[in-house]
Amino acid sequence: MDLDALIARYRRTVTGVEAESCDCGEQVLAGDEWRARGCGYLYEYLFDITFRDTLQDAIDAGSLSSDQAIQVRDVDERLKALLAENKIDTTGVRFWNNGVPRAISD
Structure with missing residues (x-):
């Protein structure tokens, strides 16, 4: 999967949690x-958020353009806000692994 597609997938995951909704094809x-x-x-959230790990690997390797890095940082800030609502620590390089947003059910 190319980096732009990974960023789009990450953005879609965060947008879905923000809106507590998804477009599952027909509805x-x-x-x-x-x-x-x-x-x-x-389980679905944990699968979807693994794309952020892949993006971090690309960041660490210096593979993202400056525009792509900005896009990831913007989505990161949105995810941090969701995590903070659930009193999850948003520090650390891989902060998304610290917990789950409030909207996600066990």
Whole structure:
């Protein structure tokens, strides 16, 4: 997967958690329905957030353009806000592994 696609996937994950919704193909699922169909569950979130680990590897390797790095930082700030709402520590290089946003169900 190319870096722009990874950034888009990361952005889509964070946007979905912010809105507590997803576009699962034919219909938009929101709130309880979002959780009931799996998108808002822990296992799905943990799978989706692994794309941020891959992006960090690219950052560490110096593979991102300055524009791509800015895009990742912007999405990072949005994710940090979601994590902070759930009283999750947002420090550290791989802060997204410190916990999950409030909207995610076990």
